[in-house]
Amino acid sequence: MSKRIYAWWDCLYTQKNIQLNPGNWDFTNNKGPTKFKFDAVTLEAHQKKIGQEKRISFWGINFDTCDFSGKFEHGQIKFSKCSFTKCDLGNGSVWSKAKFNDCKFVSCSFTLAEFKDCFFHECTWENTTFNGGTQLVNTLVSDACGLVNSGYTNLDGAVLDKEGVTAEYQVWRLDQSKAKLSRMLMQGGEHHGDDNAYYTGVKSYLTQAVKAGRSKARFNSVNGPKKKFNKVVGWVLSFELMILSLSGWLNGWGQSIAKPAIFGLAMTLIFAMGYAWEQSSIALGLVKAFDITFLIGYTKHSTLESCMGKQLLYAGNAFLGLWWYAIMVPVLVNRISRVM
Known part of the structure; x- marks a missing residue:
């Protein structure tokens, strides 16, 4: 039927x-x-x-x-x-x-x-x-x-x-x-x-x-x-x-390495511009953005003495950095390990 x-x-x-x-x-x-x-x-x-x-x-x-x-x-x-x-x-x-x-x-x-x-x-x-x-x-x-x-x-x-x-x-x-x-x-x-x-x-x-x-x-x-x-x-x-x-x-569902890399660079530069205005120094702004984004110096900059606005900004930067890191590194390892 x-x-x-x-x-x-x-x-x-x-x-x-x-x-x-x-x-x-x-x-x-x-x-x-x-x-x-x-x-x-x-x-x-x-x-x-x-x-x-x-x-x-x-x-x-x-x-x-x-x-x-x-x-x-x-x-x-x-x-x-x-x-x-x-x-x-x-x-x-x-x-x-x-x-x-x-x-x-x-x-x-x-x-x-x-x-x-x-x-x-x-x-x-x-x-x-x-x-x-x-x-x-x-x-x-x-x-x-x-x-x-x-x-x-x-x-x-x-x-x-x-x-x-x-x-x-x-x-x-x-x-x-x-x-x-x-x-x-x-x-x-x-x-x-x-x-x-x-x-x-x-x-x-x-x-x-x-x-x-x-x-x-x-x-x-x-x-x-x-x-x-x-x-x-x-x-x-x-x-x-x-x-x-x-x-x-x-990350292109695991296919793209370039897209997350560009996103990470752009995110770091955007936060660096804000920190450069705060520090009155482009070099110090870049260092601070790098430290917080890659979580290697988050506690150095975010302290209890910092005002709530700064602590929220640093926390947001660190969260985005952690999210980006969790996406970027597995993609890179997966792409290499699939070939090897």
């Missing part, structure tokens, strides 16, 4: 069946197939017919309201500059060594799909449905955040009331699926992609893990027994996400 009929949470849900004609994979005279069903058996027969059993490529095809089913494991399939709109690439389908280059996916479903040793390079995503059954085994997605952030679930009030669920519950389930998918994307980027793909996966996983916890707390704050407690947990996790996002931005 088509998920367009029963899968009310899916982006393909239309509450009615759509008649799909059998597709033959020959797009010579049809670059925009609409309402077709393409299966692996027909593809294998087409490959044998044209003598491309090991590898076949499709370029510039615009699939609209199409379903793909079966085990696409016969040879390597490559889609380049293709678009998929309202298409079902899941529902038990298995894709092996398939490549999607510069493709666009709009309102497509990947639920219950398995991708093994596949590549999604420079693809764009919009309103994508996936779930815990979506498997990405040794699969590389160059824009992990784009895929995860495009995650869709039905939040239509009328549909949710009919099914007896709440919007908070749906968001929580979606964020859980996003966190699981992000972990697979991070692993795929680590073993098969470049640094940019890997660190994009790191960003996606770290932020989605916190978002999943926050969504669960928000759901329990409405439906759980400890509503006030879970509301506080939700606020704490929002604060954690803010700190994590800011820290990740500063």
Whole structure:
């Protein structure tokens, strides 16, 4: 049965069946197939017919309201500059060594799909449905955040009331699926992609893990027994996400050394200008900013005899220095140790 009929949470849900004609994979005279069903058996027969059993490529095809089913494991399939709109690439389908280059996916479903040793390079995503059954085994997605952030679930009030669920519950389930998918994307980027793909996966996983916890707390704050407690947990996790996002931005989620180094230099110079005005000496201002930022001379400058304003300024400088130090040094060590 088509998920367009029963899968009310899916982006393909239309509450009615759509008649799909059998597709033959020959797009010579049809670059925009609409309402077709393409299966692996027909593809294998087409490959044998044209003598491309090991590898076949499709370029510039615009699939609209199409379903793909079966085990696409016969040879390597490559889609380049293709678009998929309202298409079902899941529902038990298995894709092996398939490549999607510069493709666009709009309102497509990947639920219950398995991708093994596949590549999604420079693809764009919009309103994508996936779930815990979506498997990405040794699969590389160059824009992990784009895929995860495009995650869709039905939040239509009328549909949710009919099914007896709440919007908070749906968001929580979606964020859980996003966190699981992000972990697979991070692993795929680590073993098969470049640094940019890997660190994009790191960003996606770290932020989605916190978002999943926050969504669960928000759901329990409405439906759980400890509503006030879970509301506080939700606020704490929002604060954690803010700190994590800011820290990740500063070091490129572990990829950049230059950005935190420039930030540390700029922070030291800014405080040095303030201290230079206080000390009436640029040299003394630089020394003081260096001492406090790197925590090697904080107690030398901040004493109980100092006024409260100065103590707060020194404490703020030391806190920013400690935060910067905690980000800069691990990034440097990680980058060196990964190579060694």
